[in-house]
Amino acid sequence: SQQGEEDPQALSIQEGENATMNCSYKTSINNLQWYRQNSGRGLVHLILIRSNEREKHSGRLRVTLDTSKKSSSLLITASRAADTASYFCATYYAYSGAGSYQLTFGKGTKLSVIP
Amino acid sequence: GAVVSQHPSRVICKSGTSVKIECRSLDFQATTMFWYRQFPKQSLMLMATSNEGSKATYEQGVEKDKFLINHASLTLSTLTVTSAHPEDSSFYICSARGPLAGADNEQFFGPGTRLTVL
Numbered sequence: 115s116q117q118g119e120e121d122p123q124a125l126s127i128q129e130g131e132n133a134t135m136n137c138s139y140k141t142s143i144n145n146l147q148w149y150r151q152n153s154g155r156g157l158v159h160l161i162l163i164r165s166n167e168r169e170k171h172s173g174r175l176r177v178t179l180d181t182s183k184k185s186s187s188l189l190i191t192a193s194r195a196a197d198t199a200s201y202f203c204a205t206y207y208a209y210s211g212a213g214s215y216q217l218t219f220g221k222g223t224k225l226s227v228i229p
Numbered sequence: 230g231a232v233v234s235q236h237p238s239r240v241i242c243k244s245g246t247s248v249k250i251e252c253r254s255l256d257f258q259a260t261t262m263f264w265y266r267q268f269p270k271q272s273l274m275l276m277a278t279s280n281e282g283s284k285a286t287y288e289q290g291v292e293k294d295k296f297l298i299n300h301a302s303l304t305l306s307t308l309t310v311t312s313a314h315p316e317d318s319s320f321y322i323c324s325a326r327g328p329l330a331g332a333d334n335e336q337f338f339g340p341g342t343r344l345t346v347l
Contacts, residue, residue: 144333144334145333145334149338154320154343155340155341156322156338156339156340156341157273157322157338159338162333162335164333202272202273206333206334215334216275216278217263217275217324217334217336218275219265219272219273219274220272221271221272222272224270
C-alpha cells in the first residue's frame with residue numbers, strides 16, 4: 115500500500131521563487147528519497163536522507179526529515195523553468211521479515227515554474 | 230551511479246497479444262529487480278520483486294499469471310504482459326539493486342517503457 119503522501123498535489127510558482135513540497139509517511143523508515151520525473155519520462159534520483167539525519171543539502175535542494183512527525187520536506191531554492199516536473203518522495207522500509215526492504219512512492223507533487 | 234536500461238522504450242500492440250519488456254543492469258550485477266507500474270498522473274506502484282534465480286514476489290492485486298517476471302541472470306529481468314488489454318496500458322518502470330547496495334539499499338531505475346494496448 116502507498117506509504118507516502120505529498121502535499122501540495124500541485125504547485126505553481128514564478129521563476130526565482132522557492133518551492134516547498136512536503137511528504138508524510140506511516141511506518142518507521144530506513145531512509146527517505148526524493149525523485150523528479152519529467153512528463154512521460156523516467157525517474158531522476160535527487161537526494162537521499164537517512165533516518166538518523168535531520169537535514170541535507172544538494173545544490174539548490176534542501177531536504178529535512180522529522181521522524182517524530184513522520185514527515186519530510188523538499189525545498190528548491192531560486193526555482194527555474196527547467197525545474198518543472200513531478201516530484202515524488204519514496205520511503206525505504208522493512209515490510210516483512212528481516213532483510214525485506216521496499217521502496218514505496220508517494221503520490222507526488224506536480225511543480226510548474228512559470229518563466 | 231549505476232545504469233539500468235529498458236527495452237523497448239515504447240510499444241503499441243493489439244488487444245490479446247503478449248508484450249515482453251526487458252530490463253538490464255549495464256554495469257553491475259542486480260541481485261534484486263523491481264517492477265513498477267505508473268498510470269497517467271499517478272504515482273509508481275510496485276508490482277513485484279524478483280531475486281535472481283527464484284520466483285518473483287507479487288504485490289497484492291497483481292496477477293502473476295498475467296504479468297510474468299523472469300530474472301534468469303544477474304543482469305537481466307523480463308516482464309511479459311500476457312494477453313494484454315487496454316486497461317494494461319501504462320508506464321512500466323524497472324529498478325535494480327546490487328549485492329553491495331550498502332546501508333542505503335540503493336535502487337537504480339530504468340527509463341521506463343510506455344505500453345499502449347489498442
